[in-house]
Structure formats: C-alpha cells, structure tokens
Amino acid sequence: MTPANAAVDSERVATTGNTHLTMREVRKLRGMSLRDVEAETGISRATLSKVERGIELPKVGHMLSLSDTYGVHPNDWFAVHEYRCLAEAVTP
Numbered sequence: 001m002t003p004a005n006a007a008v009d010s011e012r013v014a015t016t017g018n019t020h021l022t023m024r025e026v027r028k029l030r031g032m033s034l035r036d037v038e039a040e041t042g043i044s045r046a047t048l049s050k051v052e053r054g055i056e057l058p059k060v061g062h063m064l065s066l067s068d069t070y071g072v073h074p075n076d077w078f079a080v081h082e083y084r085c086l087a088e089a090v091t092p
Contacts, residue, residue, distance in 0.1 A: 022077075024052040026070045041065040 027037060034045040043062050050056035058066065067074045 023066065023070075026072060027052070030070055032069075037066070037069060040069045 027034075032040075034048050037043065037048055038045045041062070043065060047056065047062070051058045051062070063077065064074060066072075067077070
C-alpha cells in the first residue's frame with residue numbers, strides 16, 4: 001500500500017491544538033507539498049501554512065476541501081480530540 005492510498009490512523013488526527021501538526025503529517029503521508037494542496041483545493045499556500053502551524057484556524061469550507069484532498073472524513077479531525085478530553089476528565 002502506498003502512502004497516498006494508506007488509511008490515516010484516526011488516533012493521529014486531532015483538532016484545535018494539534019491541527020497544525022496532524023494536517024502537516026497527513027499532507028506529508030500523502031506525499032503532497034503545499035503547492036500540490038494549493039492546486040488541488042484552491043487554498044493559498046500562505047493560509048495552508050498558517051493552519052498547519054496553528055496560527056490560523058481553517059474555515060469550514062477549507063476543512064471540507066482538505067478532508068476531500070487528504071481522504072480523511074471531516075469528523076475524524078474532531079473525534080480523537082473529544083475522546084481525549086473525555087478520557088482526561090474521567091481519569092483519576
């Protein structure tokens with residue numbers, strides 16, 4: 001299985017505080033440059049870079065475009081974060 005076709009481990013996809021890291025990881029797993037993603041989504045490299053570095057939160061439309069491009073269900077960006085918050089809340 002090539003990296004571009006590999007399923008993304010849902011534990012490695014998270015939101016808010018980790019979005020800038022995991023989006024970059026997913027992009028790299030897909031073998032894509034910022035220029036490639038810009039061409040595919042129409043989102044500027046400057047905006048993509050800011051999102052990956054956590055300087056800017058992505059717009060909903062951008063999240064959907066990135067989800068399509070990376071082959072990640074939009075809910076997966078949020079599911080792990082919610083689980084971790086719940087786990088931290090119930091862990092003694």
